[in-house]
Amino acid sequence: MDKVSEELLEIALQKLGKTRADFDREVEELKESSSIEVMGNLVAIMMESMNATANMLSLIMMQNASLQSEIEALKGGETNA
Known part of the structure; x- marks a missing residue:
């Protein structure tokens, strides 16, 4: 130290x-x-959690992009009656 x-x-x-x-x-x-096995399991759990978080963020980003394109399509289709 x-x-x-x-x-x-x-x-x-x-x-x-x-x-x-x-x-x-x-x-x-x-x-x-403490053992190597316990530490390995902890790291595996952390990696799975990070993977799940990344998957959720990816899904949210794809849904956001889809909604943005739908909004843009609706804005382009507006008419003033």
Whole structure:
């Protein structure tokens, strides 16, 4: 870690009332309890969500373009009676 990150960590630990040793121990426990499979699943879920969002946006954009062309066609077909 760089100096600024170390200082910010120390300030945060002081506010939390934890020692650096406590923090390091908790980090190691979290590292041991997490697995590559869990991280892979999380990334897969994120990618599926991004794909679904992109598909929805694409659909909205196509519908918007269609509505714009219909509006333009109606404007061109107006008559003053």
